[in-house]
Amino acid sequence: MSQPVRSRSRASAPAGARPGRPPQPAGDPDLVRRRAQARRARRETLFGYGMVSLSLLVVVVFTVGPILASFVLALFKWDAISSPQFVGLDNFRTLFSDTSVTHSLLVTSGLAVMIVFLQVVLGLGLALLVAQRASKIVQNLFRAAFFLPMLASAASISIVMAYVFNDQFGVINYYLGLLHLPEVSWLSSTGGATATIVIVAVWQQLGFTFILFVAALGSVPQDVLEAAQIDGASSARMFWRIKLPLISPTVLFASTVGLINTMQLFDQPYVMTKGGPGDSTYTTVLLVYQTAFQNLQFGYASAISVLLFAVLLVITAVQFTVSRKWVFYA
Numbered sequence: 001m002s003q004p005v006r007s008r009s010r011a012s013a014p015a016g017a018r019p020g021r022p023p024q025p026a027g028d029p030d031l032v033r034r035r036a037q038a039r040r041a042r043r044e045t046l047f048g049y050g051m052v053s054l055s056l057l058v059v060v061v062f063t064v065g066p067i068l069a070s071f072v073l074a075l076f077k078w079d080a081i082s083s084p085q086f087v088g089l090d091n092f093r094t095l096f097s098d099t100s101v102t103h104s105l106l107v108t109s110g111l112a113v114m115i116v117f118l119q120v121v122l123g124l125g126l127a128l129l130v131a132q133r134a135s136k137i138v139q140n141l142f143r144a145a146f147f148l149p150m151l152a153s154a155a156s157i158s159i160v161m162a163y164v165f166n167d168q169f170g171v172i173n174y175y176l177g178l179l180h181l182p183e184v185s186w187l188s189s190t191g192g193a194t195a196t197i198v199i200v201a202v203w204q205q206l207g208f209t210f211i212l213f214v215a216a217l218g219s220v221p222q223d224v225l226e227a228a229q230i231d232g233a234s235s236a237r238m239f240w241r242i243k244l245p246l247i248s249p250t251v252l253f254a255s256t257v258g259l260i261n262t263m264q265l266f267d268q269p270y271v272m273t274k275g276g277p278g279d280s281t282y283t284t285v286l287l288v289y290q291t292a293f294q295n296l297q298f299g300y301a302s303a304i305s306v307l308l309f310a311v312l313l314v315i316t317a318v319q320f321t322v323s324r325k326w327v328f329y330a
Contacts, residue, residue, distance in 0.1 A: 070305045074299060101284075101304060107284075111262060118198065119208075147207035150208060158268045165196050167186060190277060197269060200268050201265065216247040248323075263308070265285065288301045
């Protein structure tokens with residue numbers, strides 16, 4: 001008689017109940033709270049995946065997609081009017097014998113080295129000056145002042161600077177005349193045009209490196225600096241032996257990002273000099289633009305873009321390989 005009773009009790013047990021644990025009533029506050037927390041966690045997870053998917057969609061559509069399209073288009077001859085013609089590697093064979101491609105790469109590399117060097121040196125120098133001599137309020141004012149040029153587009157800044165550095169009615173030559181100093185051919189000479197491009201690019205991007213170095217110097221352990229001061233280390237020795245090694249990852253990051261950006265320099269040469277005088281400021285991206293949208297050689301322009309991508313990849317790899325000898329990761 002007891003056997004049917006056990007089967008009835010087993011059958012009447014609620015589904016999902018653990019053996020040996022009394023079932024919790026549906027109105028149990030702990031159970032209700034856990035279920036609410038689980039539902040809220042699922043909603044937050046779905047919301048997070050949704051936001052990430054939107055960002056990934058933007059990256060795929062506007063970054064990955066054009067990159068893949070450039071690789072494919074580099075294998076074709078296309079003028080945007082007639083149908084594309086598959087030519088294989090002919091575009092790459094042509095660009096390796098094209099002197100304009102070689103010249104533009106040399107010009108771009110020279111400009112990139114000068115711009116990145118000045119950005120790192122001036123940004124680090126200003127960060128050291130502000131971090132040592134200024135209060136928090138002054139530091140924030142300096143950050144805002146140096147970061148403001150980055151909020152404006154490079155094209156708009158280049159238009160303004162083209163008037164500022166104009167040879168005939170520019171503000172710079174006007175004040176040089178007031179000081180009885182010789183006027184400079186900023187945009188009509190090879191050296192002047194190169195210097196103008198470098199000055200404008202450094203001025204606009206200096207705020208980025210400045211903020212990076214201010215943050216890096218602020219993260220240097222103060223006990224290490226105090227111990228060095230007690231040992232009698234000078235300011236110069238503390239910088240070279242303590243601060244610079246500790247912020248070396250930031251130096252690597254700033255130089256790598258700066259080099260990638262300046263190797264794609266376009267707005268300043270296009271607006272201010274049109275690549276001149278002669279070909280002194282004729283950058284690779286400017287060559288890509290003129291080849292594609294003026295000469296309607298989209299396949300050949302894509303091949304030049306792929307070459308620039310490969311050059312940037314090699315330069316970045318070399319930077320990270322060499323950095324193993326001088327970058328210190330705490």
